Amino acid sequence: MKTILEVNQLSVFHQESAHCLLKDIHFSLTKGQVLALVGASGSGKSLLAQSIFQLLPENLRQKGDVLYSGRQVNEQDRGTNIVLIPQSVAALDPLMKVGKQIEGLIQAGNPHQMMLDLLARLGLDADIATRYPFQLSGGQARRVLAMIALGSPANVVIADEPTPGLDQEAKNEMIALLKQVKQAGKAILLITHDFDVALQLADQVAVLEQGSIVEVADVEHFSGEGEKLTHPFTKALWQSLPQNLFKI
Numbered sequence: 001m002k003t004i005l006e007v008n009q010l011s012v013f014h015q016e017s018a019h020c021l022l023k024d025i026h027f028s029l030t031k032g033q034v035l036a037l038v039g040a041s042g043s044g045k046s047l048l049a050q051s052i053f054q055l056l057p058e059n060l061r062q063k064g065d066v067l068y069s070g071r072q073v074n075e076q077d078r079g080t081n082i083v084l085i086p087q088s089v090a091a092l093d094p095l096m097k098v099g100k101q102i103e104g105l106i107q108a109g110n111p112h113q114m115m116l117d118l119l120a121r122l123g124l125d126a127d128i129a130t131r132y133p134f135q136l137s138g139g140q141a142r143r144v145l146a147m148i149a150l151g152s153p154a155n156v157v158i159a160d161e162p163t164p165g166l167d168q169e170a171k172n173e174m175i176a177l178l179k180q181v182k183q184a185g186k187a188i189l190l191i192t193h194d195f196d197v198a199l200q201l202a203d204q205v206a207v208l209e210q211g212s213i214v215e216v217a218d219v220e221h222f223s224g225e226g227e228k229l230t231h232p233f234t235k236a237l238w239q240s241l242p243q244n245l246f247k248i
């Protein structure tokens, strides 16, 4: 299978103190592959997403390689080849109506109709399109962010926490949409706290601890009592699922 995103020896550090926040990260993604990235709050998940996207905060620097189709990622790749569903809903443009923001990214067919179809598929009223971001609830804003990314032509989708704030129905709809994105042959890096979501979508799960990937496990290895998993954090995640609680 052809690799479309490759991350090699990627490190992120403070510009001034050289303190390392991500250390020697490497993984690759092929078409139609979903890699879930899990880890405690503050372990570096969002920084990894931002560094792949080459959009780190100003006081941080990165070194190492991020390759799209075998060449270094550049600014033009953002939003065209690689798209980010950001963790913060502040990423929406506060001065532009929501419908226009979605339509702006849909390049094929009839953008207005596709925008309305996507709204309906995510269980959102059509009148959402005429509102400004501040007039949306947190869960609505999150779904709109996902729509913007899913409507884009990019081959690589980085989803930074796509499900918090969603009720079960909206969460299932988001999972179904991401499954369609996978089936369309796009690669997804799925950052999530919701381990159940990771297991429903991912081919592999990477575990980040204090800036390092400590294990990459095939999703099939999450079975039984987790004997095929190597790292204690990965085992603890598996054992903490409601269906496994009675076993420990």
Ligand SMILES: Nc1ncnc2c1ncn2[C@@H]1O[C@H](COP(=O)(O)OP(=O)(O)OP(=O)(O)O)[C@@H](O)[C@H]1O
Residues within 6 Å of the ligand: 021, 039, 040, 041, 042, 043, 044, 045, 046, 047, 048, 057, 058, 059, 060, 087
């Ligand atoms: N601009 C910055 N300057 C200095 N340190 C930062 C900066 N941004 C993030 N950090 C630190 O880097 C570490 C990783 O942050 P990051 O946002 O990637 O965590 P995360 O795994 O996404 O957490 P969460 O699950 O809460 O979203 C944290 O310790 C954070 O305080």
Ligand code: NI
Residues within 6 Å of the ligand: 045, 046, 047, 087
């Ligand atoms: Ni984060």
